[in-house]
Amino acid sequence: MDIRSEPLWRWSASRIAQAVRSGQTSAELVVGEVLARIERANPSVNAFALIDAPGALAQARLLDQARAAGAPGGPLEGVPFHVKDLVPTAGMETSYGSWAMQGNIPQADVRAVARMKEAGAVLLGKTTTPEFGTKIQTESPRYGATRNPWRLDRSPGGSSGGSAAAVACGMGPLAVNTDGAGSARVPASCCGVLGYKPSLGLVPNDLAAALFENNQYIGLNTRTVDDLALALTVMNGPDAGDPWTLGREKQHFACPPDAALAVRRLRVLYVPLMGNRTLDDDVAALVEGALNRLGDQGVEVTTFAEPFDWGIDISTAWLRGMLQARLAPMLAIHRDRLDPELVAVLEGTQQMSTEQRASLPLQRTQLYRRVQHLFESADLVVSPTLAAPPISLSHRSSEPLLIGGQAVGSLREAWYPYASVANMTGHPAISIPVGFTPSGLPVGLQAMAGLHQDQQLIDVAALLEHLLPWADAWPGDAA
Numbered sequence: 001m002d003i004r005s006e007p008l009w010r011w012s013a014s015r016i017a018q019a020v021r022s023g024q025t026s027a028e029l030v031v032g033e034v035l036a037r038i039e040r041a042n043p044s045v046n047a048f049a050l051i052d053a054p055g056a057l058a059q060a061r062l063l064d065q066a067r068a069a070g071a072p073g074g075p076l077e078g079v080p081f082h083v084k085d086l087v088p089t090a091g092m093e094t095s096y097g098s099w100a101m102q103g104n105i106p107q108a109d110v111r112a113v114a115r116m117k118e119a120g121a122v123l124l125g126k127t128t129t130p131e132f133g134t135k136i137q138t139e140s141p142r143y144g145a146t147r148n149p150w151r152l153d154r155s156p157g158g159s160s161g162g163s164a165a166a167v168a169c170g171m172g173p174l175a176v177n178t179d180g181a182g183s184a185r186v187p188a189s190c191c192g193v194l195g196y197k198p199s200l201g202l203v204p205n206d207l208a209a210a211l212f213e214n215n216q217y218i219g220l221n222t223r224t225v226d227d228l229a230l231a232l233t234v235m236n237g238p239d240a241g242d243p244w245t246l247g248r249e250k251q252h253f254a255c256p257p258d259a260a261l262a263v264r265r266l267r268v269l270y271v272p273l274m275g276n277r278t279l280d281d282d283v284a285a286l287v288e289g290a291l292n293r294l295g296d297q298g299v300e301v302t303t304f305a306e307p308f309d310w311g312i313d314i315s316t317a318w319l320r321g322m323l324q325a326r327l328a329p330m331l332a333i334h335r336d337r338l339d340p341e342l343v344a345v346l347e348g349t350q351q352m353s354t355e356q357r358a359s360l361p362l363q364r365t366q367l368y369r370r371v372q373h374l375f376e377s378a379d380l381v382v383s384p385t386l387a388a389p390p391i392s393l394s395h396r397s398s399e400p401l402l403i404g405g406q407a408v409g410s411l412r413e414a415w416y417p418y419a420s421v422a423n424m425t426g427h428p429a430i431s432i433p434v435g436f437t438p439s440g441l442p443v444g445l446q447a448m449a450g451l452h453q454d455q456q457l458i459d460v461a462a463l464l465e466h467l468l469p470w471a472d473a474w475p476g477d478a479a
Contacts, residue, residue: 007033007037007170008025008029008030008033008034009033009034009036009037009170009171010170010474011030011173012173012223012224012226012227012471013076013079013081013173013174013222013224013227013230013231014224014226014227014230016030016078016079016080016173017073017074017075017076017077017078017079017120017230020063020067020073020077020078020079020120021067021072021073021077023067025078026060026064026078027060027061027063027064027077027078027120027122028057028060028061028064030060030078030079030080031056031057031059031060031078031080031122031124032057032060034080034124034170034171034172035051035053035056035057035080035124037170037171038051038124038166038171038172041149041169041170041171041476042166042171044147044152044476045146045147045149045152045165045166045169045171046128046143046144046145046146046147046162047127047128047146047156047161047162047163047165047166047169047171048082048125048126048127048128048162048166048171049085049095049097049125049126049127049128049129049142049143049162050085050092050093050095050125050126051124051125052092052123052124052125053124055092055123056080056122056123056124056125059122059123060078060122063077063078063120063122064078073120074118074119074120074121075119075120075230075233075234076116076119076120076121076174076230076231076234077119077120078120078122079120079121079122079173079174080121080122080124080172080173080174081116081121081122081123081124081172081173081174081175081176081231082123082124082125082126082127082163082166082171082172082174082175082176083113083123083125083126083127083175083176083177084126084127084129084159084160084162084163084175084176084177084178085097085126085127085128085129085162086129086132086133086159086177086178087110087112087113087176087177087178087218088106088108088109088110088113088207089106089109089110089113089123089126090106090107090108090109090114091105091106092105092106092123092125092126093105093126094106094126095126095142096129096131096132096133097128097129097130097131097132097133097140097142097143098131098132098140098141098142098334098337098338099141099142099334099337100330100333100334100337100338102142106207108207110204110205110206110207110218111204111206111207111239111241111242112176112203112204112205112218112235113176115234115235115237116174116176116231116234116235119234121174121234124171124172127160127162127163127165127166127175127177128140128143128146128161128162129158129159129160129161129162130158130159130161130339131338131339131342132323132326132327132342133158133159133178133180133183134159134323134339134341134342134345135158135159135339135341135342135397136157136158136159136186136397136411136412136415136416137155137157137158137161137391137393137395137397138155138156138157138158138159138160138161138162138165138187140339141337141338141339145393146161146162146165147165147393148165148190148191148390148393149165149168149169149191149475149476150168150191150192150390150436150440150441150442150475150476151390151440151441152393152476153392153393154190154389154390154391154392154393154441155190155390155391155392155393155395156187156190156191156390157186157187157189157190157191157386157390158183158186158187159178159180159183159187160175160177160178160179160183160184160186160187160195160219160221161187161190161191163175163176163177163184163187163221164184164187164188164190164191164193164195164221165187165191167191167193167221167222167223168191168192168193168223168475169474169475169476170474173222173223173224173227174220174221174222174227174231175220175221175222176218176219176220176231176235177218177219177220177221178216178217178218178219179195179196179197179216179217179218179219179423180215180216180217180319180423181215181315181319181419181420181423182197182385182416182418182419182420182423183219184196184197184217184219184220184221184431185197185219185385185419185429185430185431185444185446186385186386186416186419186431187221188221188385188431188433188444189385189386189431189433189442189443189444189446190386190389190390190442190444191221191442192433192436192442192444192470192473192475193221193222193223193433193470194220194221194222194223194224194225194228194430194431194432194433194461195219195220195221195385195430195431195444196219196220196221196222196228196232196428196429196430196431196457197217197219197422197423197428197429197430198217198218198219198232198236198428198454199426199427199428199451199452199453199454200217200244200426200451201242201244201245201248201426201452202232202236202245202248202251202428202452202454203217203218203232203235203236203245204218204237204238204239204241204242204245205217205218205242206239206240206241206242207241208242209322209326210322210325211242211243211244212243213322213361215315215318215319215322215423215424216423217423218235220232220235223470223471224465224471225255225458225461225462225465226254226255228253228458228461229253229254229255229458230253232253232454232458233251233252233253233254236250236251236253237249237250237251238250251454251455253454253455253458254458255458255459255462256458256459256462259459259462259463259466260297260298260463262459262462262463263294263297263298263299263456263459263460263463264297264298264299265298265299265300266299266300266379266380266456266460267300267302267377267378267379267380268291268294268299268300268301268302268378268379268380268381268382268447269302269304269374269377269378269380269381269382270288270291270301270302270303270304270382270383271303271304271308271381271382271383271418272284272287272303272305272383272384273305274308274310274312274383274417274418274421275310275312275413275417276387276408276409276413276414276415276417277408277409277414278387278403278404278406278408278414279384279387279388279403280387280388280389280403280404281404282389282437282438282443283384283386283387283388283389283437283443284384286434286435286436286437286443286445287383287384287434287443287445289434289435290432290434290435290445290464290467290468291382291445293464293467293468294460294463294464297463297467301382302378304374304381308370309367309370310367310417310421311363311364311367311420311421311424312412312413312417312420312421314360314363314364314367314424315420315421315423315424316412316420317352317356317360318360318364318424319420320345320348320349320352321349321352321357321360323342323345323346323349324346324349324350324352327342327346328346328350331343331346331347341397364424364425367421367424367425368424368425368426371421371425371427372425372450372451375450379449379450379453379456380447380448380449380456380457380460381447381448382445382446382447382448383418383445383446384418384443384444384445384446385416385418385419385431385443385444385445385446386415386416386418386443386444387401387403387408387414387415387416387417387418388401388403388415389437389439389441389442389443390441390442391411391415395411397411398410399411400414401414401415418446419446421448422448426451427448427449427450427451428448428449428451428452428453428454428457429446429447429448429449429457430446430447430457430460430461431444431445431446432444432445432446432447432460432461432464432465433445433468433470434464434468434470435468435470436473445464447460447461
């Protein structure tokens with residue numbers, strides 16, 4: 001294939017790195033074309049909080065100069081990437097989507113971002129998030145609403161909506177984000193890309209606010225499984241700043257040579273409902289169709305419909321308690337500048353009793369034991385990522401979800417109940433694209449593996465990528 005048979009902004013990270021290292025193209029050219037793509041596509045999607053075009057081009061030139069002088073290229077040489085605006089980046093504002101944090105410029109990168117840079121990746125800027133990552137839709141008083149690139153009147157989900165939307169429409173192949181209750185996976189499902197939350201202790205989150213009670217993971221959005229494996233390989237490994245990583249060896253991840261062989265006889269437990277009462281028909285058809293394709297390849301699929309407490313209430317209380325502990329002091333200073341929905345959450349959490357707060361670590365432990373027991377007879381727990389397609393951009397958090405024209409509950413309990421269990425238990429989880437509804441909206445399948453069985457998720461995703469080549473599809477004006 002002619003190296004320029006398609007625009008550089010469509011190239012995968014793996015292809016870019018190989019071409020830059022071999023001298024077929026330059027890091028500066030790649031970064032320049034991706035920045036031009038952002039200039040064209042971002043105004044309608046609004047996926048970026050900050051774009052550092054001069055800094056990115058300068059870094060790309062330095063990489064090209066070093067390579068010309070004989071320096072070996074890194075595994076991500078010349079690959080443009082972006083980072084969610086909740087993740088600290090050295091010398092670049094990290095505002096958490098909030099006016100209250102305007103001018104906050106960290107002195108150091110979170111370790112995962114530092115490793116991306118050390119591997120030769122070029123930081124483009126910061127992607128949008130709801131204020132402090134507190135909503136399932138990516139909108140904030142500071143940056144406004146991010147739109148779904150497949151349908152601009154729909155939400156990209158949250159809280160890593162900017163990350164997933166940017167990757168979906170070619171504004172950089174790699175996105176580093178966070179996942180506190182599905183924040184990498186929900187937007188992935190909405191935007192038709194991959195979303196990954198690693199095992200506890202795989203990728204260091206050394207700058208987390210609460211290391212020993214943390215539910216927030218450094219995650220990824222990518223278009224291809226090969227790119228996911230490559231970035232995960234770069235980011236993982238022990239770091240003294242994160243005690244959960246210590247004592248673990250750095251791991252190498254890759255797509256298997258024969259994905260069908262790699263997943264043959266894997267035992268899959270399919271859970272269509274996780275506390276929610278209703279699943280959209282189109283979502284069910286696409287997820288179950290993907291499972292049937294896996295079954296044809298020798299995967300053993302069993303449907304799980306037994307009563308089971310998936311800990312949705314525990315997760316909600318845990319998240320709100322952590323937010324209240326971190327952000328309540330801001331109410332007295334910045335109340336009028338904060339998102340009213342965030343203010344309501346902080347004030348509501350003040351009503352949580354001491355007994356309720358004290359019981360949460362015990363309940364989280366019990367949830368882990370219940371879920372871990374499932375992996376004694378299954379390799380993967382699979383579900384929809386979301387119970388319905390992407391919601392309207394104008395849908396308020398307080399409004400119920402409608403499925404089939406019927407109100408089926410709050411967004412938390414009815415749209416995305418599947419996501420948060422892995423954050424509470426530490427198990428790795430991925431959202432994998434499985435197709436589009438008749439109205440053209442993306443749908444994702446979520447898979448959760450046993451602790452530190454991250455490669456199994458890559459194996460399954462690689463097979464589904466072969467069977468359902470989602471990376472060939474581009475939204476909107478992607479010509």
